[in-house]
Amino acid sequence: MKSLEHELHCPVCKEIVKQPVVLPCQHSVCLMCASEVLVANGPHPPSPSMPRSPGHGTYPGRRRKEGPPLVMMFPCVPCGRDVELSEKGLTDCLRNLTLERIVERYRHTVSLGSVAVMCQFCKPPQTLEATKGCADCRSNFCNECFKLYHPWGTPRAQHEHIQPTLNFRPKNLQHFTLAADPSFRHFQLDVSKELKLLTELNFIQAPLAPVIDTQRSLAYDQLFLCWRLPQESAPAWHFSVEYRRRGVVPGGASRGGIRGGLAAARWGWQRLDEVSGTSAVIDRLEMDSVYVLRVRGCNKAGYGEYSEEVYLHTPPAPVLNFYLDSRWGLHADRLVVSKEQRGARSVPGLSLLQAADHALTSCHLTSDLLVGDVAITQGRHYWACSVEPGSYLVKVGVGLESKLQEWFHLPQDMASPRYDPDSGHDSGAEDALDSAPPFCFLTMGMDPLTNNNVPSGLTYPLPPRLGVCLDFEKGRVTFYDAHSLRPLWEGHVDCSGPVCPAFCFIGGGALQLQELVANRNADQTPVRRVTIQPRVTNLNNNNN
Template sequence: MLVPGACAVTSHPHPSPHPHPAPALSPGFAAAAGIGHPGAGGHARAMAEGEDMQTFTSIMDALVRISTSMKNMEKELLCPVCQEMYKQPLVLPCTHNVCQACAREVLGQQGYIGHGGDPSSEPTSPASTPSTRSPRLSRRTLPKPDRLDRLLKSGFGTYPGRKRGALHPQVIMFPCPACQGDVELGERGLAGLFRNLTLERVVERYRQSVSVGGAILCQLCKPPQLEATKGCTECRATFCNECFKLFHPWGTQKAQHEPTLPTLSFRPKGLMCPDHKEEVTHYCKTCQRLVCQLCRVRRTHSGHKITPVVSAYQALKDKLTKSLTYILGNQDTVQTQICELEETVRHTEVSGQQAKEEVSQLVRGLGAVLEEKRASLLQAIEECQQERLARLSAQIQEHRSLLDGSGLVGYAQEVLKETDQPCFVQAAKQLHNRIARATEALQTFRPAASSSFRHCQLDVGREMKLLTELNFLRVPEAPVIDTQRTFAYDQIFLCWRLPPHSPPAWHYTIEFRRTDVPAQPGPTRWQRREEVRGTSALLENPDTGSVYVLRVRGCNKAGYGEYSEDVHLHTPPAPVLHFFLDGRWGTSRERLAISKDQRAVRSVPGLPLLLAAERLLTGCHLSVDVVLGDVAVTQGRSYWACAVDPASYLVKVGVGLESKLQESFQGAPDVISPRYDPDSGHDSGAEDATVEASPPFAFLTIGMGKILLGAGASANAGLTGRDGPAASCTVPLPPRLGICLDYERGRVSFLDAVSFRGLLECPLDCSGPVCPAFCFIGGGAVQLQEPVGTKPERKVTIGGFAKLD
């Protein structure tokens, strides 16, 4: 049997006298074979050979590239259900595509009957009936049952318990095989989906580019069929000239059908709205769906962003063209990334093999330890067993000697036969002791050793649990930053912890950056500190008046974990002033107690205050006790913070001229009336109207957990009392108070040291040295904010040595 296009070869017993002439060779191939004119030179032959070989190589490279491109493109044209070329693909709500026949089959497998309607209103073809169907149009191969079973058993699209004819409309869900998720088709099912005509055209062009077969035959001819010359979209069939005239008679409505080129895939002229059978003219950006004029005015799309199809077409085309141009213009980058990925694949294979060997070695090590432990435990049991057997054997021998006529009993019977009394006494004394011990052992019989080995039982529950839970080491979970202990003062103190049940971390990486600086183009740049041990760190030299964002992540042998949530910290508005409390003057040692580190002071009025009253068990005057800082400010800006005990009766925190403070408080009487207030500062604001010069003092008054602001102070702070802006008011006492002194401007600000929210700002006479001051009336306590640098924590300097991400 001869294969068409092949040559038949027959054997002849004798060589033919007239052999067939040899095919003529092209000059290039003749030169390559060494055939040429007798006078041709070797140089010419070499040049011709090189040119032909280069041409042949370029042609083969082009063919390989075309073949590779076709194969790669073919993957995009395969249905994910049947793994064949798309035929009448439908666009699912998740933007993936599936063949219409495959979609009907999937819905039928799920029990949705009657919801696989034709999504497009196309006219019936004369070739659609069984009697006239062309043998070339074979039925579409449906997806294999096993593939559908795997798709449906994966858990997608199965909704048991649905009932037809329920009160609520049935929601049809379709398991998308591409994204492995359930997509809602609505009440109409497949009838509410659009056909992807663009994809159909691409598939048809691809088929035509790779097909090597013959022409398309007429679907209406009787065998033998003629070659089709025309196609009809309305009839959905291909015709030869005679059949086209036959099925499109003159003077009928079919005569108005426009012929097209012959094809095996017929599509409607345009997309029609599934709901209204109208041509789609607009695109809803909100729903991301094509709509017609009737859909546009429906309540379903009220308030949505709707644009004409022409605008959406141009916008999407420009975006796609721009993206495609960028990709085509960066082919070298794509190739470089492919090489990098291939190198990563090789490294993955090597690393995977190394990981397997490491796990095998560790498990073998565990096995060796278990085997060694097993041998030692068995040896211990063996020694215990031999010891018990030896003791029991000795006891058995001892009891056998008590039998009649043997052993000790037989010897005693023979001794009793002795008649010589002195000799009997000499021999029987020792024998009697042995007989007495044997008698006692006989009366209190008990085995010399226990036969139980319960003390040798092993409890391997914990070990079995550990071995069962034996798994690969996981990276540490995202740390949790302790916002109660993290704060910014002269330095930034950062504290964190790992969540419960998190794998351990060998060290941590801290990343930080300022957020109040202009953003640089490109990715966000973080300063980084690596291999930080412990769960706290100090960040030195932060910029004043800035906002830092910080995050932490842990690392172990498995790699780096996730970052913690970002934490924003405000740094003080000025450099921190370090000072101690000076108790050498202006204080009563009976009423004020300063701590050893000179950072805390407590006012305890006690018995002396009561004895100073005119009469006991009556009201008395209150004293004013003052404590100053041991450092005075003469220039620049300074900031410090303190915490006031909420139970304090009355405490004044502020600053003042050192000379005026000494003059006012050292000359003040020891016991004064509550109406006497040496403070002429701006805690009340009553003197603003009469005194134009800046006051020498500026204090903030705190009493019983509240900050007391006068009328002028509340107005300056932007606060409003119950009776209006002119009335005094109180605000809650924050955990820490901050004082910022601007010596050049002659201004002092009181802040919430936690949120850095302004509480009060007032003028101050800075004609001389200014020092911090604290006044007490009654009981109270003040604790200065301890500088962060005194904490014995790991230091991480913010400077030029920071590693940028």
């Protein structure tokens, strides 16, 4: 080994060669050592005794003043003389790869303590020394065996090759066994405090579905909707009210073809957002239509569920707003009109006490007539009123203004309807059967509802509110259940002159006109328009 190590020394640095190059004299030196020697000596001109190459001398195309090229000379220690290199110097010198492998194997053998690692796949007695090791196969190979067991293009060709060794280290952690169980099957943690804190937290919840008050909600001149939240519901910051016409499918489709599709595009779901209170007013609605309405609340948690859908029917004609006129034949001892002139009550007075003989025999009762302060001369109009359930008899309808004035001027007693089956037949049809009657009334009270214009005496259940619709051009009056707008009865009236809403009280009773939805939140009552002429004016006209 000592003699071998001496052969591997560089003649310049006296150390084991590193990156050896072959000189023209076939000796090997370190590349760095040869470069340092050339830099120290520099280039030399050629000597006269040195044979010239064929490129030197005078030939066509060469200038006479140009001298011979410089020569790179390297002093070779083993040869004891200078060795001529080419013009490129050490660039043309080849690397001594064989010497490099020998030096590498020598250093590896020395590091193993002079113990050679033999190939594990060579067949004896021709076992060669191993040159490579495989970390995946955990074996040592010579060059031929490594190529044989790791052919190109196979998965084994991708194995990691290392220096031959007798102790192979594990390539990855898959060969190790974990000391701890990573599944946490036996891990326990006390989270009772955390659970208690979570249960004590009060998260904000969305409001529950509101409950619509069907008794207070109504459709009159405008649509008034009222609702409330359940007691167990979370508070709501505001509400969203949605409505649409019935029969129109949301999204634009309809049951009426092309025409229905246009109506659907106009009357799909419409919304009133951020309604602060528990009621809402909706205006600009179509007449004689059924609307579907629903409400939902909203707070920080978002929108809640929708309420149940309710249906409200709008009046068949524009609503007529009027007040009770107290100037026409009003008996202060029997009739009391409210301050707002929207209601009236009939009470027993001195006149009834003086006529006790008539009252005790129940043969005759005095009727008190009350009219509205508006005369209708054209168009269709609708209004509603409510009669107190304990009323004796209250007649609701319309009449010619001239005939009503005659009634006031010539009041007559009328038979008690409790004993006369054809009671209250005051339509005026007895005088002129071929012409339309000047009055058209429907009698309410005593629980049933009676039609006075029909001798047979049709009766209906007493509705909470009665609606009246007058078509002036057709001379027709239609009575409705104002809550559901179900038609109750239809009659005719003479419309040759102005027609006024009229009410007749027989005995005790109370009447209340339906308040406009628009006036509920108004600061002051609008100014009344009186169109009926007073009694004095009419008497002067008759005298003239």
